[in-house]
Amino acid sequence: MPSPPSPDGFRYLPDRLDAAAQQALLEAVQQVAAAAPFQRYVTPGRGRPFSIDMTNAGPLGWVSDRRGYRYSPVHPATGRPWPPIPATLLDLWAELAGWPQPPQCCLVNLYRGGGARLGLHRDEDEEAADAPILNVSLGDTAVFRLGGRQRSDPTRSFMVPSGTVMVFAGEARAAFHGVDRILPGSSTLLPEGGRLNLTLRRVTPGD
Ligand SMILES: O=C(O)CCC(=O)C(=O)O
Numbered sequence: 001m002p003s004p005p006s007p008d009g010f011r012y013l014p015d016r017l018d019a020a021a022q023q024a025l026l027e028a029v030q031q032v033a034a035a036a037p038f039q040r041y042v043t044p045g046r047g048r049p050f051s052i053d054m055t056n057a058g059p060l061g062w063v064s065d066r067r068g069y070r071y072s073p074v075h076p077a078t079g080r081p082w083p084p085i086p087a088t089l090l091d092l093w094a095e096l097a098g099w100p101q102p103p104q105c106c107l108v109n110l111y112r113g114g115g116a117r118l119g120l121h122r123d124e125d126e127e128a129a130d131a132p133i134l135n136v137s138l139g140d141t142a143v144f145r146l147g148g149r150q151r152s153d154p155t156r157s158f159m160v161p162s163g164t165v166m167v168f169a170g171e172a173r174a175a176f177h178g179v180d181r182i183l184p185g186s187s188t189l190l191p192e193g194g195r196l197n198l199t200l201r202r203v204t205p206g207d
């Protein structure tokens with residue numbers, strides 16, 4: 001497997017979180033999921049289920065249903081606001097994002113089992129399209145794929161183990177990316193196995 005690519009604005013920080021920090025963050029995410037249960041969203045239009053479960057923390061959460069993708073201030077099933085973004089993630093953003101405003105969304109993706117993946121896409125539902133996205137991984141290693149601005153640009157895949165933080169800023173912010181698969185059993189962090197991915201996002205340009 002080749003080393004991670006290095007488009008402008010991309011940072012790959014393996015081992016950014018040590019074992020204790022990973023465990024503490026896992027517990028914070030478990031609290032988020034207790035307040036805002038994971039859901040299996042469906043795709044816009046055809047309503048095909050994703051292969052991963054999702055929830056959110058922060059003032060805005062990313063949701064998907066037959067009507068489309070959007071950011072919502074409330075959980076679609078409970079109707080309640082999303083729980084706050086864990087403080088350690090806000091600290092990580094302050095340290096690494098280089099952006100004056102705090103993130104408004106922490107999307108939590110749960111990959112479990114051999115079929116869990118995320119197809120090649122760009123993150124383009126954020127009005128604040130220039131703000132970086134910070135990506136944090138816990139649990140099983142992901143085979144991550146990163147390309148360029150066009151879907152047809154060449155892509156590279158590389159391993160993203162637990163404790164890795166990636167920053168998508170500048171050119172990399174607009175790059176196609178996805179998760180081909182996870183390597184089940186590659187980490188024992190999650191009691192039931194699998195991978196948690198957290199992405200911190202700025203959604204609106206204003207305050
Ligand atoms: O799981 C990952 O590392 C990628 C997640 C992602 O691209 C997204 O949530 O938009």
Ligand SMILES: [Fe+2]
Binds near residue numbers: 121122123177
């Ligand atoms: Fe994405």
